């Protein structure tokens with residue numbers, strides 16, 4: 001559903017989770033990159049997406065997808081097409097026994113949203129607001145949460161939201177974004193490089209993260 005501020009959320013009152021969250025970018029991370037993905041028939045899960053989600057579930061993470069969808073502000077497609085794509089992603093995950101706890105989407109773009117303001121910028125990644133909203137609705141602790149993305153803006157959103165760790169993958173736009181993504185690391189913010197989602201699972205395993213590690 002669309003919130004009054006123009007942000008889309010899959011469930012305004014999801015079950016409280018009280019653990020860390022695994023935040024995932026959508027395009028180029030859980031689904032294969034397709035330019036302005038807007039048709040259900042073009043949805044394909046990225047290699048390793050099911051393994052990653054099974055792993056995260058087993059470690060007690062809430063799972064939330066955080067996605068910029070400027071194709072809407074650009075007039076390339078509408079929320080109805082976006083929702084059809086979301087339904088297809090949910091269907092393909094469900095076939096593997098998987099669900100997402102929450103999806104948050106932002107249509108804003110600085111060049112295509114009329115009267116784009118600092119508030120719009122807070123919502124669009126690299127702004128932190130979609131992660132903050134997801135953590136608040138899920139009852140998750142941001143500092144213990146982890147983001148996985150293919151763009152530097154995914155990693156920067158994680159840093160802006162106060163996460164301590166993000167994983168940058170080479171799927172989607174990852175190759176051209178790698179250098180900028182790794183440069184976002186700070187003393188209190190790790191950016192772990194991974195090849196793909198299978199490799200990301202190995203990274204998480206090596207870090208011994210999640211509720212069961214406490």
Ligand SMILES: [Mg+2]
Nearest residue numbers: 025027028150
């Ligand atoms: Mg992406």
